[in-house]
Amino acid sequence: MIPKKKMSTDEDWLYALENIESLVSRSDLEAKISETVQRIKTITRGHRVAYCWSGGKDALALEVLCNKAGIFQGVMVHSELEYPSFMKWVYENKKPDVAMYSNGCDLRWLARNRKYLFADLLGSETNYGQNHVRKYQFKYLHDNDLTMLIVGRRLADGNYCGRRENGFINYVKGQNALVYSPMAEWSHEEVLALLHYYEIELPPFYFWEGGFIAGTHPWFEKRRHLQGEKEHWQFLWKHEPSVVERAASFFDLAKEVIQGEWT
Numbered sequence: 439m440i441p442k443k444k445m446s447t448d449e450d451w452l453y454a455l456e457n458i459e460s461l462v463s464r465s466d467l468e469a470k471i472s473e474t475v476q477r478i479k480t481i482t483r484g485h486r487v488a489y490c491w492s493g494g495k496d497a498l499a500l501e502v503l504c505n506k507a508g509i510f511q512g513v514m515v516h517s518e519l520e521y522p523s524f525m526k527w528v529y530e531n532k533k534p535d536v537a538m539y540s541n542g543c544d545l546r547w548l549a550r551n552r553k554y555l556f557a558d559l560l561g562s563e564t565n566y567g568q569n570h571v572r573k574y575q576f577k578y579l580h581d582n583d584l585t586m587l588i589v590g591r592r593l594a595d596g597n598y599c600g601r602r603e604n605g606f607i608n609y610v611k612g613q614n615a616l617v618y619s620p621m622a623e624w625s626h627e628e629v630l631a632l633l634h635y636y637e638i639e640l641p642p643f644y645f646w647e648g649g650f651i652a653g654t655h656p657w658f659e660k661r662r663h664l665q666g667e668k669e670h671w672q673f674l675w676k677h678e679p680s681v682v683e684r685a686a687s688f689f690d691l692a693k694e695v696i697q698g699e700w701t
Contacts, residue, residue, distance in 0.1 A: 479507050500621060520657070521656075555689075602622075
């Protein structure tokens, strides 16, 4: 067995992908899956539940686990500010029982809320996920008379997953909802092993520079390996030029990229 690496760079993630069968055996993975699926069945018994899906690696693994546990209802919160190639992938790979819930964010919204544009997102004021994704996940829960949402949050990513002694179930005050993280103690390698052995395709942006570190997010969120607005617009011009073309009507720096004023 080859040694595991800390997943601090894209190179570490790609190394793990290339060597995953030496890092996690199929038998070990299936044992982990079986244990997790049984726990999901036990904890969700008596609840009306759905899982949250983003198209990211953890959500793809979570989908397998929930489906094995007999849970097929899911929701994806999205906006008009997703990468076009990602949304193409979503509609080609999304399961029919995953509902699409728009949060209404578009270029006009972003122009009015420039604080979100390539922001560090360290505080709640500019936390797009907290303010415009989780809010609509809870809206879906209440609209569909559910009592619990299942999410793919993991401790290895530094996410809050609730307390171990509570089965990684977190009660969200003000939302009157339970949020359950069945993958809380899964390692990065175990997630990649599930995707590998089950032959699950990843969205294209994972294989752009900084893809595994950035993860799933709309194009206006900051990518950690880029510095400043200039580099972000140049990155988008390279990978998703149609995004920059549409944004040029709202943001002068996007227009400058198209006109070649940045080299």
